[in-house]
Amino acid sequence: MTGIEHSPGDASRPANTVLVIGTGLIGTSIGLGLRRRGIEVWLDDHDPGTAATAQRLGAGVVGRPSTDPDVVFVAVPPSRTASVVSTALRMYVTSTLSDVASTKSHLQPDRDGLPSDLSRFVPGHPLAGREVSGPGAARDDLFADRVWALTPSDRTDPARVAQVAALVELLGGLPLMTTPQAHDRAVAMTSHTPQVVASLVAAGLAALTDADARLSGQGLRDMTRLAASDPDLWTEILTSNAEPVAEALDGLIDRLATVRDGLRSGSSGQVRASLAAGVVGVAKVPGKHGSRPVSYVIVPVVIADRPGELGRLFAAAASTEVNLEDVRIEHAQGRPTGLVELEVRPESAPALADGLRAQGFEVRG
């Protein structure tokens, strides 16, 4: 376990009592994390079975505190967030409130029935937990090292913002202050547009025969991985951020049309300029540990596809004491072998390649 430990009654603790409304993956993980750090947590969910599961897992106690909790986290689906926040603000008149919805602009005063005074409400969005759902998938360290956006307005009480930020840090998260508009425009480009593009590139493949679809490699696989996501969930997310996503799609459509027109008119300069802009843009994608991506070198290794081969490879790699930055496995078609691409810092590549060869591995290049 990491993070600052607080004993009960510690005055430096950002909250002594917290109510979590909505005990799915995110809410239950908040409860587990805060309980571990000695904070009293109450749990509420419209589904009593879900709340009971969260309590059984140790995320807190089902019910409502007799006095206003210090902080209320609303962790219900995006479409229900505004109404639950609104009700909670009226019910707990002294509490600080926060939410976890993946879009922020629609949570504005006088919109969606929200009261005009939102000074106690600190909107939030933890970037965590995508591949599983429900309280059973919760972890007390789900937010460790994850960016957690907070989007206060200039009317939000700064002390409440600091309080929520301190709880986020207590959970191991990385608070990132931004505006609702900047947040939604950013996730439209970094998350929502990629989802749409993955789906629509994949949709185009339906026109191919199975044989012709074999004319594809790892690039297509990476690009369309997201297309297998749940259409219902993503329809809710996209419609909750409709205009920023539509604007991001406007921009993408314009850029695609420029390349298409350049191809049809034989203007290779136009095509090249568009691709060069991508080289600039990709440098914005965070690499590991929040930094800009370093240019790693790929050390390609051919392995047999049988139990233990990867283990043998990684044990051998470990013995070289080179730190692996990333790993990709490109599966060969039709035969039981695979190409493993080990990404390492450029200066480490020779030592890794030599060490693996010395232990009998087939290193390419």
Next chain:
Amino acid sequence: MTGIEHSPGDASRPANTVLVIGTGLIGTSIGLGLRRRGIEVWLDDHDPGTAATAQRLGAGVVGRPSTDPDVVFVAVPPSRTASVVSTALRMYVTSTLSDVASTKSHLQPDRDGLPSDLSRFVPGHPLAGREVSGPGAARDDLFADRVWALTPSDRTDPARVAQVAALVELLGGLPLMTTPQAHDRAVAMTSHTPQVVASLVAAGLAALTDADARLSGQGLRDMTRLAASDPDLWTEILTSNAEPVAEALDGLIDRLATVRDGLRSGSSGQVRASLAAGVVGVAKVPGKHGSRPVSYVIVPVVIADRPGELGRLFAAAASTEVNLEDVRIEHAQGRPTGLVELEVRPESAPALADGLRAQGFEVRG
């Protein structure tokens, strides 16, 4: 080494003498693979230094055979393929010719100076070797388990097609017969459009502040990985397949506009239908070993980011005797830990998770 071994003079061998024109990554790998199988290989390159390197690596002998070689492989850049094939057809009047250019429709009779009789020419495209280039990167097994498209016309001599296909198999490749038009339409969708999309999604990120760009996860990283590719090389590839790529972009632009319009008009049904089409399309993406992708289960494991941790993890995984289908490493931002996602068949997940936990690993979910 795999594949059928032939002793010198073996009558069943598809060719006794082969000339490779262009000794970059692909040409040198062809030479290495054929030499290993006992075939006499001659090497030709407009750059004498490159050809000498290929010879030194064992890919064959620099020079021209005194009589027509059985087969000539033209492995020069796409923009020079037609003229070199044309010259070679006139110079070697009995030889079978093939090429390796990544687009096929432009290699038609009476186009680009090609002679009207192309019965001896079997156009080809091995889907291999992207991340490195030059003869030094060549491998005698570069084509092992790789799809190698052949696009004969109805006027191509079937015996010549069979001869080239046999050489492809001798090199370990998987011959895939298709038409030039189907090939180019397929790679426009499976390879060229993904490259354009990766670049243009990445280009949109330039509008974000560095802070807001932190609001991104693994999906964006996967989607924009290709955007770091060389703009010059890709401009040549895209312009060599201009109309099929332009048509694929037409289709993608139409589908993007449908989603955008659905978002602006509040038609969630329209958005959902587009995403659902992506779920259907992604099933066309070949999984490992050329099959349709199986739905694997992800077993997420948290590890410390230090030398040896991955090795320890994979050694532990190997001890469970569960076969790992794929591996992804999602790096946490800001702190030295990482989430490793092990993909396995659904029935294998519990054994893997239990085995890893028993060896002290933190398995989520």
